[in-house]
Amino acid sequence: MCDVLTKLLQDEGYRCQTARTGEEGIEKLCQEFFDLVLLDLMMPGIGGMKTLEKIHKADASIPVVILTAYASIESAVQATRAGAFDFLAKPFKNEELLLVVKNGLQKRALQLENEQLRRTLREQTSFENIVGKNERMQQVFDLIMQVAPRRSTILIQGESGTGKELVAKAIHHRSPRADRPFVAVNSGTIPSELLESELFGHVKGAFTGATNAKKGLFEVADGGTVFLDEVGTIPFETQARLLRVIQEREFRRVGGIENIKVDVRIIAATNSDLRKGVEEGRFREDLYYRLNVITIPLPPLRERKMDIPLLADFFVRRYSRENGRELCTLMPETLKVLLEHDWPGNVRELENAIERAVVLAPGNQITPDLFPREVLESEGSMHDHWGLLQGGASLKDLVADFERNLILSALEKTDGNQKKAAHLLRLKATTLNEKLKRLKIRIGKRNEDSSK
Ligand SMILES: Nc1ncnc2c1ncn2[C@@H]1O[C@H](COP(=O)(O)OP(=O)(O)O)[C@@H](O)[C@H]1O
Ligand SMILES: [Mg+2]
Structure with missing residues (x-):
């Protein structure tokens, strides 16, 4: 079967490789770039269904065409449910096979093109609207590229209007979290008695006026990024809770007893010197060190x-x-x-x-x-x-x-x-x-x- 199909496909101008077991096929798939897989369900070793699963782990968007005997149509249908592109029942005509292959390849090409488009689109909205030729801005761009894929906490320091939020968004857009929420909180504009419930949410009856439970922004941003603008204005007591979120990745709602786990990346911004806040006892030293893992300084326009x-x-x-x-x-x-x-x-x-x-x-x-x-x-x-x-x-x-x-x-x-x-x-x-x-x-x- 392998040899017959190879001959048929090569005659049509396709390049093709064969493997006689699922294990062998996956090994090949990991070494080279392929556009389509023809997969038999009945094979020695791990078998077709398990192979399909592993193929998708290696390359989620590769079309897989299942080849199967009439007797096992049932499992072929199952395979398409599990993400196979299409199936052919043996015996099939050459033209049938070639048509399915052609469709599969077309889908693959479209998908790759889409991915490319999405990538450039992302680059445009995230980089090209930060304008700057000056060397220090170039350093900022380099830093954005370096830190974006990581999870580490970032501190952006710069006067008001220098583009701190823009940079925070650029980091988010270039990170693996890009499809998850970017939530900005400006602690300078939220009354301090409301800040904790904004950030962490509250349970029903936590304080007068809390008639309903409410999700905090950390929960809303789960999987994404929280941008803490004007972090220097966060009240001392709230800083302790913030530190806990950063260290333990969990918190409690105001008035709550349940620990809530979240996965958020924190980007903080300040226009003041946080170290001075530490010296003057307004800002917790431990939080300062936690935030200050990587600092991105933004130069003033002058x-x-x-x-x-x-x-x-x-x-x-x-x-x-x-x-x-x-x-x-x-x-x-x-x-x-x-x-x-x-x-x-x-x-x-x-x-x-x-x-x-x-x-x-x-x-x-x-x-x-x-x-x-x-x-x-x-x-x-x-x-x-x-x-x-x-x-x-x-x-x-x-x-x-x-x-x-x-x-x-x-x-x-x-x-x-x-x-x-x-x-x-x-x-x-x-x-x-x-x-x-x-x-x-x-x-x-x-x-x-x-x-x-
Ligand atoms: N390098 C830049 N290129 C283009 N627009 C910028 C740049 N820096 C700032 N801006 C624009 O200036 C305004 C203020 O930026 P923002 O990120 O809110 O500053 P900050 O948070 O530091 O006060 C926004 O409208 C932003 O789009
Ligand atoms: Mg701002």
Whole structure:
């Protein structure tokens, strides 16, 4: 039978290998990539049903076609219930077999394509919406990749608006828990007397007003990730219960006596220095060490100003699209203003400012006057080079900033005329053009027209 089928399939152009027992087949399956299995139910050794089970353990999506004698149709039906793709009763015609094989392979191809699509989709929503070219952001991306597949607790540290929640979500999306819930809790916004019941749930009658039992967020997130935002604001007593969840993976509902087991990964975020909280006796030292296994520091925007043009461009696109507008253009003089501001509210402040400008812009050009006064009037720390170096910028970053500023002001002086600007900078027009592309400086439409 093996030899006959091999000949038939090879004549059709398929590559094929044979095995005479289930054990042998599974061994082959683990060594190489196959697209389809033809499986007899009556075999020496572990037999067909057991083999089917093991095949699916090795490769859950491989189609398995059962070949069986008429007498054992019953078991073939059973096999399809157990996940076999199809079955053929012996004796069968060659065409019948070839048709089933073709269908099975088609299904396999579709499935692989779907998996691929899902994977890229996941990468897009999780990585590509974290914008950052700066070296410290690149380190953040590397860290995300490294920690995502693990279960370890993560602490994300950064000022408000630096993207802590975005990073937490990226880690979740890239983890094996991606299909399970991501639950965010901001302990800073929940009254402390309600926090424990939010996190751990409560039993009926646990306190006045607890008329019904309620599940806590840890239970809701079972199998997934809990994001504890502003972890530094969690009251001291609640910290002890949190520590217990991390260590024992179990807790009790408020007022309850039953231990509830959960499997959650904890990602915590803070915008304050937790160590200082420990020194001042506001934060438990043991919890601090538990949370601080891996720390991801997020730099404030003012220390990675080179990312401002990228981010600005990203948000202009997003909000032009969201508001159903034609794609707006950031004027060079606008970019200059954005680069000079210090952004105490970090990326969130930049995002809001750009959303507002896109909405308010009368035409499709984003000009400086569309920004609030505090953005326009900033002192600008661009010239505080030592400060920037201490903040983690490198000489290369600073030189790039300097280059950008000079180019922007040349463009401003020449009303966006690239040829004239190149002349001012004593560059060839083509060199300037390359630099504009590299620095992601986009020239407004009006200016492009006037340069023609
Ligand atoms: N690197 C980034 N790229 C794109 N958007 C960002 C980035 N960092 C932050 N944002 C956006 O800024 C806003 C604030 O981010 P968030 O993660 O809530 O910050 P945090 O939790 O640190 O206060 C969100 O709308 C987020 O999408
Ligand atoms: Mg936040």
